[in-house]
Amino acid sequence: MAGLLAPRAGRVEILGAPPGRHARRVAYVPQAELVDWAFPVTVAEVVMMGRYTSIGIGRRPGPHDHDLVDRALTTVGMDGARDRQIGALSGGQRRRVFLARALAAEPELYLLDEPVTGVDATTQEDLMDVLEAEARAGKTVIATTHDLACAAHRFQQALLINRRVVAIGAAKDLVLDQRLLAETYGGHVLILPDLTGGTLVLDDAHHHDQAPEHEAHYHEGSAR
Amino acid sequence: MIDLVLGPLSYGFMQRGLLAALIVGIVCAVMGAFVVLKGLAFIGDAVSHAAFPGLVVAYLLGIPLYIGGAVAAVLTALAIGVVSRRGSLRFDTAVGVLFAGTFAFGILLFSTIRGFVADLFGYLLGNVLGIGLGDLIQVAVLGAVVLIVVLVLRKELLYATFDPAGAAASGLPVTRLEYLLLALLGVTIVVSIQAVGIILVVAMLVTPAATAQLLVIRFDRLVAVAVAIAVVSTVLGLYLSFYLNVASGASIVLIETLAFGAALVFSPRSGWLASRRRSPGEAAPAG
Numbered sequence: 001m002a003g004l005l006a007p008r009a010g011r012v013e014i015l016g017a018p019p020g021r022h023a024r025r026v027a028y029v030p031q032a033e034l035v036d037w038a039f040p041v042t043v044a045e046v047v048m049m050g051r052y053t054s055i056g057i058g059r060r061p062g063p064h065d066h067d068l069v070d071r072a073l074t075t076v077g078m079d080g081a082r083d084r085q086i087g088a089l090s091g092g093q094r095r096r097v098f099l100a101r102a103l104a105a106e107p108e109l110y111l112l113d114e115p116v117t118g119v120d121a122t123t124q125e126d127l128m129d130v131l132e133a134e135a136r137a138g139k140t141v142i143a144t145t146h147d148l149a150c151a152a153h154r155f156q157q158a159l160l161i162n163r164r165v166v167a168i169g170a171a172k173d174l175v176l177d178q179r180l181l182a183e184t185y186g187g188h189v190l191i192l193p194d195l196t197g198g199t200l201v202l203d204d205a206h207h208h209d210q211a212p213e214h215e216a217h218y219h220e221g222s223a224r
Numbered sequence: 225m226i227d228l229v230l231g232p233l234s235y236g237f238m239q240r241g242l243l244a245a246l247i248v249g250i251v252c253a254v255m256g257a258f259v260v261l262k263g264l265a266f267i268g269d270a271v272s273h274a275a276f277p278g279l280v281v282a283y284l285l286g287i288p289l290y291i292g293g294a295v296a297a298v299l300t301a302l303a304i305g306v307v308s309r310r311g312s313l314r315f316d317t318a319v320g321v322l323f324a325g326t327f328a329f330g331i332l333l334f335s336t337i338r339g340f341v342a343d344l345f346g347y348l349l350g351n352v353l354g355i356g357l358g359d360l361i362q363v364a365v366l367g368a369v370v371l372i373v374v375l376v377l378r379k380e381l382l383y384a385t386f387d388p389a390g391a392a393a394s395g396l397p398v399t400r401l402e403y404l405l406l407a408l409l410g411v412t413i414v415v416s417i418q419a420v421g422i423i424l425v426v427a428m429l430v431t432p433a434a435t436a437q438l439l440v441i442r443f444d445r446l447v448a449v450a451v452a453i454a455v456v457s458t459v460l461g462l463y464l465s466f467y468l469n470v471a472s473g474a475s476i477v478l479i480e481t482l483a484f485g486a487a488l489v490f491s492p493r494s495g496w497l498a499s500r501r502r503s504p505g506e507a508a509p510a511g
Contacts, residue, residue, distance in 0.1 A: 028393030039261060039386045040437065040446050049383045053395045058376045085441040098390075105394065 027102035029112045037087035043097050044082040047072055050104035065104075072100040075130055092123035099127055103134075110134065112143040232466045241353040242462055244363050245476065248352070248419040248428065249454035251367040254374055255412045256433035257447045258405055262385050265430045266316060267304055267406070270323035272413045272425040274300035276330030279347050279417075284333065289347065290362055293417060298410035300326065305406045350421025350473030353465065359418060366415045370408050381405060382443055420473030431480040432457070438487040438494050453483050 027050065050072070051065040061069075073079040076096040081089065086097065095115065102110055110131065116124045131141050232238045259268055275297040282292025300322065307318045334344060346354060355363070374381065383391040384401045392398040409429075416425045436449035461476030468475075489496050 026393065028390060030387065030389045030393075034389055035387050036261070040441050040443050041382070041386055042442055045442070046386075049379075049387070049390070050394070052379050052383055052391075055379070057380060101390075111393070 025108045027105045027107035027110050029098050029102050029110070029115060031113045031117075035086075037094070039086065041086055042083050043078060043086060043089070044069060044073065046086050046097055047100045047104050050101035054105070068104045068106065069100075072103040073097075075103055076100045077126060092119045095119050095123060095127060099130060103130070108139055110139060110141045110143075112141070114145060115143050116145065229463075232463065237353050237355075238462070238466060240355050240357065240360050241472065242459070244355045244360050245352045245419050245458045245462055245472070246455060247363050247367040248416045249432075249458040249476070250451050251370050251412050252416055252425075252428040253432040253450035253454035254371060254447055255409060256429040256431075257436070257443070257450055258381065258385060259409065259429050260433040260437055261443075262405075264409065265426060266319055267301070268409060268413065268429045269426040270304065270319050271297050271301045271410055272417060272422045273323050273330075274326040275414055275417060276347070276422055277326055277333060278330075279344060280330050280333040280337075283337070283344060289344075290359070290414065293347070294411060294414045296326070297414045298407050301406040301410035302403060305403050346421075347417055348421055348423065349471065350417065350419055350424060352419040352472050353462070355418060363415050363418060366411055370412055370415075373404070373408060377401070377404070420477060424473050424477045427477040427480065428454070431477070431484050435480070435484040435487045438484075438491045441493070453480065457483060 047069045048061055048065065051061060051068060055061055055065060070079065073082055076099050078093060078096050078100060081093065081097075086094065089097065099115070102112075112131075115127060115131075119127070131143075135141050233242070259265055275293040278292040278294070278296025279289045280292075281296075282289045285292070304319055304322065307313075307322070308315050313321075337344075380391075380396050380401055383394075384396055384398045385405075388398050388402075391401075412429070413425050416428050420428050432450040432453040433446065435453050436446045440446050440449055457479040458476050461479045462472055464470065464479070465472040465475040487495065490498075492498050
C-alpha cells in the first residue's frame with residue numbers, strides 16, 4: 001500500500017490513485033528492525049526526513065519545516081532528545097521518533113507496520129493517543145498488528161487476514177469472535193498467537209459516518 | 225622549517241601532485257561517508273579492480289586510459305547494483321566472482337603487452353607525483369561533478385541510505401538514487417586510481433569516513449571530519465613521500481590508517497580507553 005511492492009494480483013488504490021502516486025500525502029512507519037540504528041543521524045534529523053519530499057531537491061529546510069519538526073517532537077514527548085543519536089534511544093523512544101517523522105510529513109493517511117509490537121505499555125498508550133487525535137482530525141490510520149486488545153480498544157474497523165481475507169467489520173466484534181480468530185491465527189490463537197503468521201490489519205478509518213469514496217483497500221496474501 | 229614546507233612546492237610535479245591528491249582525498253572522503261554507512265567497501269574494492277581491464281583495453285586501443293577505466297568502473301558498479309536486486313547467489317559471493325574475474329581479464333590483457341608499460345604500472349600502484357596537467361584537469365572536473373551532485377542530493381541520498389523503505393514510501397526514487405550513488409562511486413574510483421592506484425583506492429574511500437564515524441554522531445560532521453582527515457593525511461603523506469623518497473599513495477593511506485588507529489583507541493565517544501573508563505571489562509556501548 002505504500003507503493004514498495006507491486007501487487008501480484010488485484011489492484012490497490014490509495015487516495016484514488018495507484019500506491020506511490022500520492023506518496024507525499026501518505027506517511028509510512030516501517031517496522032523497527034529495518035533501519036540501521038548505528039547511523040549517524042540525530043533525532044531531529046530523522047524527524048526532518050519526513051519533510052524532505054515537501055522541501056524538494058537541492059533546497060534546505062525552512063522555518064516552517066523546523067516548526068513542524070519541533071511540534072511533532074513535542075507531540076510524541078521527545079523534544080528533550082532532539083540532538084541525541086537515534087541509536088542511543090530505547091525501542092519505545094525510537095518508535096516515538098518515527099511517529100514524529102510521520103506527523104511532520106502532515107499526511108492524510110498513516111500506514112503503520114506493527115506500531116506497538118515490543119513497546120512498553122506507556123509508550124503504546126501515548127502513541128495510540130496521538131494516532132487517535134490524528135484520526136479525530138480527519139486523518140486515516142491503518143496499522144498491522146497482532147495485539148488484539150489494542151485492536152479492539154483503539155480501532156474502529158478490523159480486517160482479519162491469513163493468506164486471504166478472513167473477515168472485515170467492526171474491530172470490537174471481530175476480535176471477540178472465537179471462530180474468526182481461530183481461522184485467522186490457524187487455530188492456535190490461545191497458545192501461540194504471534195508465531196502462526198496471521199496478520200491482523202486494523203482500519204481506524206473514520207470517526208465520521210461515511211467512508212470517503214476515494215479510498216479502496218485490497219490486501220493480497222500479506223500473511224508472512 | 226619554512227623551507228621544509230615550501231621547498232618541495234617549488235617543483236611543478238609537487239604542486240600538481242598535491243593539488244590532485246587533495247581533490248582525490250576530498251572526493252573520496254565525501255563518497256566514503258556513503259560507502260561506510262551503506263556497507264559498500266567491498267563493492268568499492270571490486271569496482272576499482274574491475275577498472276583495470278578497462279585501462280588496459282584503452283591502452284591497446286590508443287584512447288585515453290581514463291575513459292576506458294571510467295567505462296569499466298561505472299558499468300561494473302551498475303552491474304553490481306543489478307546483481308544485488310535479482311540474484312540467487314549471496315550478494316558478496318557474486319561480487320567476489322565478478323571482481324576476481326574482471327581483474328584476471330585485465331592481467332591477461334596486460335601480459336600480452338610487450339615490454340614495460342609505465343603508464344599502466346602507475347595505475348596499479350598509483351603515482352600522483354607523476355600526474356600531468358591534462359590529467360590534473362580531468363581529476364578536477366570529475367571531482368567537482370561528483371561533489372556537486374552529492375551536495376545537491378544530500379538530503380535524498382541521506383534518507384535513502386538511512387531508511388530505504390521509509391524514503392521510498394515518502395516518494396523518493398530510492399532505486400534510482402542507489403544506482404546514481406554506485407555510478408558516482410565508479411567515477412570517484414577512476415579519479416582516485418591515478419593518485420593511489422587500484423589496490424589502495426578502497427582505503428582512501430573507507431578509512432577517513434570510518435575514522436570520522438568513531439568520532440561524531442551527525443552525518444554532516446562525519447563528512448566534515450572525514451574531509452579534514454583526508455586533507456591532513458594527503459599533505460603529510462606527500463611530504464613524507466617527497467623527503468623519504470617512498471611511494472606517495474602508500475604514504476597517504478598509511479597516515480590515514482594511523483589516524484584510524486588513534487581514533488579507535490582514543491576517541492572520547494567510542495574509543496577503547498573511553499569505554500574502559502565507563503564500564504571496566506565490558507564492551508563499548510552502542511552508539
